Structures are given as structure tokens and as C-alpha cells.
Amino acid sequence: MTTLREILFGGTGRAGELADQTxxxxxxxxxxxxxxxxxxxARAVVRxxxxxxxxxxSDVVVGAWRTGSAxxxxxxxxxxxxxxxxxxxVHTYSFGWDQExxxxxxxxxxxxxxxxxxxxxxxxxxALAVTVHNGCITALHxxxxxxxxxxxxxxxxxxxxxxxxxxxxxxALGGLTLxxxxxxxxxxxxxxxxxxxxxxx
Amino acid sequence: xxPSLGVRxxxxxxxxxxxxxxxxxxxxxxxxAPASAAPPALAAAVAAAAAANVSxxxxxxxxxxxxxxxxxxxxxGPDEEVLSGGYSAPDPAIRVVFxxxxxxxxxxxxxxxxxxxxxxxxxxxxxxxxxxxxAATCLTGDASAASRVAVLMQTRAESAYSLTxxxxxxxxxxxxxxxxxxxxxxxxxxxxxxxxxxxxxxVDVATAAPGSLAFATADPDVQARATASVYAVCLAxxxxxxxxREPVNVDLVAGQPVCPGDIAIxxxxxxxxxxxxxxxxxxxxxQLFAGAGYQISDPPLSLHSxxxxxxxxxxxxxxxxxxxxxxxxxxxxxxxxxxxVRTLCLVAQVAAGTAGPAATTQNPAxxxxxxxxxxxxxxxxxxxxxxxxxxxLAxxxxxxxxxxxxxxRRGGRRRLAGSxxxxxxxxxxxxxxxGERR
Numbered sequence: 232m233t234t235l236r237e238i239l240f241g242g243t244g245r246a247g248e249l250a251d252q253t254x255x256x257x258x259x260x261x262x263x264x265x266x267x268x269x270x271x272x273a274r275a276v277v278r279x280x281x282x283x284x285x286x287x288x289s290d291v292v293v294g295a296w297r298t299g300s301a302x303x304x305x306x307x308x309x310x311x312x313x314x315x316x317x318x319x320x321v322h323t324y325s326f327g328w329d330q331e332x333x334x335x336x337x338x339x340x341x342x343x344x345x346x347x348x349x350x351x352x353x354x355x356x357x358a359l360a361v362t363v364h365n366g367c368i369t370a371l372h373x374x375x376x377x378x379x380x381x382x383x384x385x386x387x388x389x390x391x392x393x394x395x396x397x398x399x400x401x402x403a404l405g406g407l408t409l410x411x412x413x414x415x416x417x418x419x420x421x422x423x424x425x426x427x428x429x430x431x432x
Numbered sequence: 433x434x435p436s437l438g439v440r441x442x443x444x445x446x447x448x449x450x451x452x453x454x455x456x457x458x459x460x461x462x463x464x465a466p467a468s469a470a471p472p473a474l475a476a477a478v479a480a481a482a483a484a485n486v487s488x489x490x491x492x493x494x495x496x497x498x499x500x501x502x503x504x505x506x507x508x509g510p511d512e513e514v515l516s517g518g519y520s521a522p523d524p525a526i527r528v529v530f531x532x533x534x535x536x537x538x539x540x541x542x543x544x545x546x547x548x549x550x551x552x553x554x555x556x557x558x559x560x561x562x563x564x565x566x567a568a569t570c571l572t573g574d575a576s577a578a579s580r581v582a583v584l585m586q587t588r589a590e591s592a593y594s595l596t597x598x599x600x601x602x603x604x605x606x607x608x609x610x611x612x613x614x615x616x617x618x619x620x621x622x623x624x625x626x627x628x629x630x631x632x633x634x635v636d637v638a639t640a641a642p643g644s645l646a647f648a649t650a651d652p653d654v655q656a657r658a659t660a661s662v663y664a665v666c667l668a669x670x671x672x673x674x675x676x677r678e679p680v681n682v683d684l685v686a687g688q689p690v691c692p693g694d695i696a697i698x699x700x701x702x703x704x705x706x707x708x709x710x711x712x713x714x715x716x717x718x719q720l721f722a723g724a725g726y727q728i729s730d731p732p733l734s735l736h737s738x739x740x741x742x743x744x745x746x747x748x749x750x751x752x753x754x755x756x757x758x759x760x761x762x763x764x765x766x767x768x769x770x771x772x773v774r775t776l777c778l779v780a781q782v783a784a785g786t787a788g789p790a791a792t793t794q795n796p797a798x799x800x801x802x803x804x805x806x807x808x809x810x811x812x813x814x815x816x817x818x819x820x821x822x823x824x825l826a827x828x829x830x831x832x833x834x835x836x837x838x839x840x841r842r843g844g845r846r847r848l849a850g851s852x853x854x855x856x857x858x859x860x861x862x863x864x865x866x867g868e869r870r
Contacts, residue, residue: 337854
């Protein structure tokens with residue numbers, strides 16, 4: 232199952248690509264003056280940004296369906312009328328997903344920077360066909376997902392070790408783009424269907 | 433917000449302590465006349481003062497992580513008058529941004545109104561709950577007493593300024609506090625000193641400037657400005673008056689300089705040094721404790737360095753300052769910083785014919801015992817000896833430090849290369865569906 236981390240930082244099976252993406256992102260951080268050069272701080276920051284995106288894209292998609300979609304309406308109807316099923320087809324369904332993560336960067340237990348990772352994904356599902364029964368998705372017949380994502384970093388503060396004396400690193404409005412990625416996937420192979428189906432309610 | 437741990441203590445000091453010296457003073461005034469000839473108004477005032485009582489109400493709470501200030505309130509009793517209040521937040525993760533007289537809901541008392549409680553506003557920047565104690569000093573047993581609040585609010589753009597509010601005629605300040613409009617982006621007022629002045633209360637305010645923590649994400653073109661309020665608690669009493677004790681001076685201790693080493697941090701001083709000071713003050717024999725304030729000299733400490741400024745058991749008042757100042761180099765001498773703590777005490781009115789409202793005074797109505805000249809001389813000699821000893825000790829320590837500095841620096845660099853961790857403080861997620869954020 233594909234994760235956002237794989238889309239943005241490369242798959243775990245492609246070690247070379249993973250290292251390359253991480254190195255490039257780390258270099259961008261250093262070049263922007265967001266973290267000090269010459270040690271592993273930038274790599275640690277990028278690694279943490281990746282860990283925070285160890286989220287399966289199927290979870291993101293199902294979360295969107297649960298938040299607001301024709302599937303949710305069908306789930307409510309089939310739950311209200313026990314024993315009924317509905318075949319739902321959706322030509323196009325778009326949604327965005329955002330994650331903001333506040334982190335502190337500590338060197339020798341002293342905080343040297345505070346920053347926020349802004350991960351944004353834009354998804355477009357086409358030709359979606361599913362069966363909804365008793366409030367759950369019980370079959371996924373068809374569905375393509377185009378997903379683009381990027382991670383930006385906003386430096387909130389930099390500090391001397393243990394001190395409050397601080398300064399912001401001037402970054403462009405909206406932060407520095409760390410990494411970007413795009414992937415098209417077949418949802419039939421991404422979404423796990425348990426025997427009881429995927430509850431939408 | 434975590435539920436309050438709900439500690440509420442009342443620490444009482446009945447006024448026999450106050451009344452005895454007062455009666456002694458009366459006796460000294462009336463030695464030429466029979467006791468029965470004491471002025472009736474004076475005797476009545478002392479009798480009324482003897483019933484007065486001061487309590488310190490405290491509450492301990494746990495503060496969760498939040499980027500916005502959380503308010504906590506401790507109440508005085510229904511028959512009590514608020515005199516002052518404060519907080520104890522020794523954990524550096526807590527920043528105390530407000531401390532002011534209020535109603536029990538935490539709403540700041542408007543100008544001229546009677547305060548019922550004391551409210552403290554804090555921001556906890558750590559991901560673990562941190563304990564905070566807040567306290568209010570309350571007066572009871574004085575039927576003639578009434579406390580009112582005087583407030584001054586101003587919006588200013590200077591990087592540092594003072595706000596002073598005066599008490600109305602016929603009242604005297606017993607405590608004071610501060611609040612500001614909280615805005616981490618456009619700047620917020622940071623109170624560096626909060627202390628009594630002749631007829632009111634003053635706060636020294638610093639506006640978070642561009643380049644500071646508070647301005648971290650802001651547009652650099654935005655002018656730093658802050659709206660701050662200073663509060664004075666003003667007491668009117670027919671039986672008591674307010675006296676200020678001799679100020680207590682505390683020279684902040686400077687710690688060992690901490691230098692970033694090979695961490696390249698732009699626009700930040702080469703090193704910083706920790707500055708620490710703590711003192712406890714109380715009123716003299718025969719006096720009741722009302723409140724206290726602190727005034728810290730330049731150079732400015734790091735933001736929110738006053739960790740403790742609170743009434744406590746005794747009652748006494750404790751002030752703890754723990755902050756940082758920049759240093760141009762590891763060998764530079766830190767500029768001395770002095771903290772002056774000013775204590776306000778309640779004393780019985782014994783001036784002839786004082787049955788009317790209390791007058792603000794700078795001198796105790798019941799003078800504190802003055803040391804005799806030989807005693808002063810002895811103290812002075814002792815101070816010289818102690819000072820010389822400390823100087824020798826400091827020179828020895830400096831020598832040791834200079835010898836050890838190269839090794840410490842090498843060790844520091846080794847540690848830097850070895851220990852890097854990125855700690856997640858909070859994660860927020862959301863969807864955008866149909867142009868709507870959910």
C-alpha cells in the first residue's frame with residue numbers, strides 16, 4: 232500500500248531515490264539558512280518530515296469519503312434501510328488534504344529552531360464505482376486516483392541553545408518547499424476491503 | 433484545560449500583632465496624660481484595625497499545551513477585599529503573559545470597580561502539562577475597607593515604555609498587575625517590571641520587535657506595536673493605611689556563557705548568559721502584608737523571565753527571575769542587572785485625629801526598627817570581610833574556568849555532532865472538499 236511518504240520521498244524499495252530526495256530537501260533547508268550546515272540537523276529534519284507522512288493514501292481517501300461525498304449519502308441511506316445496497320458511480324471527485332506539524336529541533340537537548348511542516352495533497356478520483364451496503368463499502372469495482380503533494384517548511388523561530396534570544400529566518404511567504412511528488416494509482420489495489428466492508432459512518 | 437487541583441489555603445494573621453505596636457505608639461504619645469484620656473477616635477481606629485485580617489488564597493492548576501493564553505482565576509472570599517495577587521510558574525515552558533485583578537470569571541476588573549479575584553494568563557509551549565500556582569492576597573475584618581481598581585490601557589509602538597496608573601485621592605495602592613492584547617504574530621507586550629510608585633502602579637513594557645520570537649512569522653514591514661494595560665488595586669480604609677518598606681535590592685547572578693559554537697545562527701549574539709535572582713520579602717512586626725512589586729534594571733532579560741511573583745505562606749512575597757542576556761563573546765563581562773523588590777504593608781492609622789480615609793504614604797506609620805550606629809558599623813565591617821572573601825573566591829573560579837574552557841569547547845563540539853533530535857509538538861489535519869475546509 233502506497234504512503235504519502237513514498238510519493239514524496241520515494242519508496243523504501245528504491246533506496247537510491249529515497250536518499251536522493253532526502254539529500255535534496257536537506258540541501259534546500261541549509262541553503263535557505265533554516266538549519267545550520269555541517270552536521271546532520273537538516274537530514275534529521277527531513278527524515279522527521281517523512282515520518283510524519285507515513286500515512287497510507289487509502290486512509291486519506293477513505294477519510295475524505297467519510298467527511299463528505301456521494302458515498303457518505305449512500306451509506307446513510309443503506310444504514311437507514313437495513314439490508315439494502317446501492318451501486319454508486321462518481322465521475323469525478325476532488326478533495327484536498329492538509330497536515331500542519333509543529334516541531335522543535337534540538338541539538339544536545341537545546342532547542343535551536345521551531346518550525347512547521349505544511350504537507351498538502353490534492354487528489355482527484357475518476358470513474359469511481361463502488362457498492363455500499365448497510366453503511367459500508369463492500370466492493371470497489373473501479374477508481375483511478377491522481378494525487379499530487381508537496382511539503383513546505385515554515386521556520387517559526389531560531390534560538391541560541393537554551394536561550395530565548397531568538398530570530399526568525401526570513402523565508403518567502405508560505406515557507407520553503409521541501410519536496411514535491413505526483414502519483415497515479417488504481418484504487419482497486421490501494422484500498423483494502425475487509426470482509427465486513429469499510430464503514431463510512 | 434486540566435481540572436484544577438483545587439488547593440485553597442487561607443493563611444491568617446490576626447491583628448494583635450499589629451495592634452500591640454499601635455497601642456505602644458499610643459502609649460508613647462499619651463505618657464503625659466492618664467490612659468483614660470487617650471483620644472477616643474484614635475482608640476476606636478486601633479480597635480477596628482485589630483480585627484483586620486489578611487489571607488492568601490492559592491490555587492494550583494495544571495496547564496496543557498496551547499499556543500493561546502489560558503486564564504486561571506483564584507477568588508477572595510465574599511467578605512474580603514482583594515489587595516494583590518500573583519503567580520508561581522517555575523517551569524520555563526510556561527510564559528506568564530497576564531496577571532490582573534478580575535471577577536471570578538477571569539474578566540479584568542474595569543476602572544473604578546471592585547475586584548473579586550485575581551487572574552493569571554499563561555501559555556504553555558511544552559507538550560506536557562505544567563503546574564502553575566496562582567494566589568490572591570485578601571483583606572477581611574475591616575468594615576471600613578473597600579478596594580477599587582484603577583486601569584490605564586494604551587497602544588504604543590515604542591520598543592520599550594512604561595505605563596503608570598494612579599489611585600484616586602483617599603486611597604492607596606496595595607497591589608498591581610498587567611495585561612495585554614495577545615497577538616503572537618503582530619507583537620505582544622511583555623512586562624519586564626511591575627511595581628508600586630508613589631500613588632499608583634507602574635509596569636515597564638517591551639514590545640516584541642521584528643526579528644524576535646513573537647515576530648517570527650510576520651511580515652517584516654509590519655510595525656511592532658502592542659496594547660498593554662496596567663492595573664492598580666487601590667484600598668480605602670478608615671482604619672488602615674499603606675506603607676512601603678525599604679526596597680530590597682537583588683543583584684542577579686550571571687551564569688557561565690553559553691555560545692552556539694559552530695551552529696550558524698544569523699543576527700543573534702555570539703553567546704548568551706543565564707541571569708538568576710530570587711528574594712522573599714515580608715512586612716515588619718505589627719504590620720500586615722498587602723502586596724509587592726519588582727523592578728528590573730537594563731539590559732533587558734529574555735522574554736517572560738519573571739517566573740515567580742507571588743504572595744505565599746507567611747504571608748511573604750517571593751520573586752524569582754530566571755532569564756538570559758546576550759553576550760558579545762564568551763569572555764565578555766555581563767552587564768550587572770539589579771532587581772528592586774518593593775513591599776507594601778498595612779499599618780494601623782495612628783496619626784492624630786485619623787478617623788477619615790487612609791492617605792497614601794511612603795513611610796510606615798509605625799516606623800520599622802532602625803539599627804543603632806555601632807550595629808551598623810559592625811554590619812559594615814562584616815560586609816567588607818565577606819566581600820573580600822567572595823572576591824578571592826570569584827577570582828579563583830575565573831582562573832579555573834579559563835583553564836578548563838578549551839576542553840569544554842572541544843567537548844561541546846563533540847556533543848553537537850552526536851545529538852540531534854526533532855520533536856513533534858503538535859499535528860493538525862483537515863480536508864478541503866467542495867471548496868470548504870472541514
